[in-house]
Amino acid sequence: MIPPSEDEKAQIEEQLLHNASGLKHAASSSEAYFKHYQSVICPDEADDAVIQIEESTLRTHVDVLTYAKILCENGTLSRDETTKRWFDKQVATATEIDHIMRAVVNVTFMINCDERDYYPKGIDCGTRRAKWERNQSFLNFLETSFLPLQQSANVGLALGDQTSLKAWKLARRYGIQIRGTDNLLEHLLYDPRQRTLMIFHHAAYLRSHLRHSKDDSLDMGFAESLTLKTLPPRLLFETLLSLHYILFPIVHIGSKRSRSLLKKYIKAQNFDKEILWFECVRPVPPDFTFRYWGGRLEKLQEVTKRPPPRNSLVSWFERHTSERNALTVAILGLFLTVILGLLGVVVGVFQLVVAWLAWKDARA
Known part of the structure; x- marks a missing residue:
C-alpha cells in the first residue's frame, strides 16, 4: 500500500x-x-x-x-x-x-500484540509474553498485559525527586544505553545483560490520547477506555510523567543536559521531536504514585544503588566474590599470614644463630 x-x-x-x-x-x-x-x-x-x-x-x-x-x-x-x-x-x-x-x-x-519470544533472562518487573491468543478477547489481552505491571512494585512509587534516574546519569555514570521503542509494553524495560533501557518516546501520541479522556477519571479502567478508543488515562499519564519528570526533567532548572541528550536521541534514533515540549495535559495530583511503571522504576533504582560492572574484568571479579568465595579467600589469607609469620620467626632465629657464631669466632 x-x-x-x-x-x-x-x-x-x-x-x-x-x-x-x-x-x-x-x-x-x-x-x-x-x-x-x-x-x-x-x-x-x-x-x-x-x-x-x-x-x-x-x-x-x-x-x-x-x-x-x-x-x-x-x-x-x-x-x-x-x-x-x-x-x-x-x-x-x-x-x-x-x-x-x-x-x-x-x-x-502502539502495542505489539504478538510477541513470539520471551524476554531475556533477568528481565522481570511484571514482564510477560504479550500475545493476543485466538480465543482471548482484546479487552482481556490488554488487562493481562498491563495489570501485572502494577503487582511488580511493593508500593506505588511516588513521583518525588528521583534525581538518580535522570537519563544522562544512567548513561554516563552507570553505562546504560537508552533505546527508543514504539511498543508501549517495553517502556522502562531494562535488560541487565545488554545494559539497555527501552523508552517509549511518542510524546505526541500520549498527549493526544490524554486530551481525549481529560474530562474522565484518571483511574478509568481498560473496559471504559476501550469504548473511547484509547488506553487508561493513568497508564498514558504515568508514561508521560516518567519521561518529563524522571528521565528527562526538562521543566526543571538546570535541564541543559537532559535537553541535549534528547536532541541527540532525536537525531540518532528518531525520537519524537515533541518530547522536547513539556505539557502534562492533566494536573499532577499532589500524592501521585506510579502504579504501572513503579516496579520498573524501582528496578532502575536498584541498578543505581548496585551499579552493573563496566567491563568484563570487573564482571569476572564480581562473579567470583560471592559470600562463600569471600570466606574462602579470608581463610586462605589467614593461612598465608600464619605461614609468613612462621617464616619470619625462622629467619629471625637463623639470623640470631649466625650472629652468635660470628661473635663466638671473634672471641676465639
Whole structure:
C-alpha cells in the first residue's frame, strides 16, 4: 500500500490520534507517529522481512480505520471473532489475517500484540509474553498485559525527586544505553545483560490520547477506555510523567543536559521531536504514585544503588566474590599470614644463630 495522502492523514489523525486540528497539525506534531504508521502499514517493499498483503485484503487506509473501529467497539470479542468480522465477505489467508491484526493493533494502541519470544533472562518487573491468543478477547489481552505491571512494585512509587534516574546519569555514570521503542509494553524495560533501557518516546501520541479522556477519571479502567478508543488515562499519564519528570526533567532548572541528550536521541534514533515540549495535559495530583511503571522504576533504582560492572574484568571479579568465595579467600589469607609469620620467626632465629657464631669466632 502507498503512504497516506494528506487527506488520509487527516482522517488517521482524527480517528487514531483523536486530533481534528487540520492538515498542518497532522504534518508537524504527529510526524513521529506517521513515520511509525507507514513503517507498519506500508513498509518498504524491498524489505524481505515484510509480508506483502493482497490488494483485495487491505486496499486503502480507510480499511485500516474501519478495522480499528471494529476492534475498539467490540473489545469483548475473541481474536478469531474480531478478524472474522473484518474479513466476513473477503478471502484472506491466515498469514495475511495475522499480519493485518498485528498491524492494526500496533498503529491504534502502539502495542505489539504478538510477541513470539520471551524476554531475556533477568528481565522481570511484571514482564510477560504479550500475545493476543485466538480465543482471548482484546479487552482481556490488554488487562493481562498491563495489570501485572502494577503487582511488580511493593508500593506505588511516588513521583518525588528521583534525581538518580535522570537519563544522562544512567548513561554516563552507570553505562546504560537508552533505546527508543514504539511498543508501549517495553517502556522502562531494562535488560541487565545488554545494559539497555527501552523508552517509549511518542510524546505526541500520549498527549493526544490524554486530551481525549481529560474530562474522565484518571483511574478509568481498560473496559471504559476501550469504548473511547484509547488506553487508561493513568497508564498514558504515568508514561508521560516518567519521561518529563524522571528521565528527562526538562521543566526543571538546570535541564541543559537532559535537553541535549534528547536532541541527540532525536537525531540518532528518531525520537519524537515533541518530547522536547513539556505539557502534562492533566494536573499532577499532589500524592501521585506510579502504579504501572513503579516496579520498573524501582528496578532502575536498584541498578543505581548496585551499579552493573563496566567491563568484563570487573564482571569476572564480581562473579567470583560471592559470600562463600569471600570466606574462602579470608581463610586462605589467614593461612598465608600464619605461614609468613612462621617464616619470619625462622629467619629471625637463623639470623640470631649466625650472629652468635660470628661473635663466638671473634672471641676465639
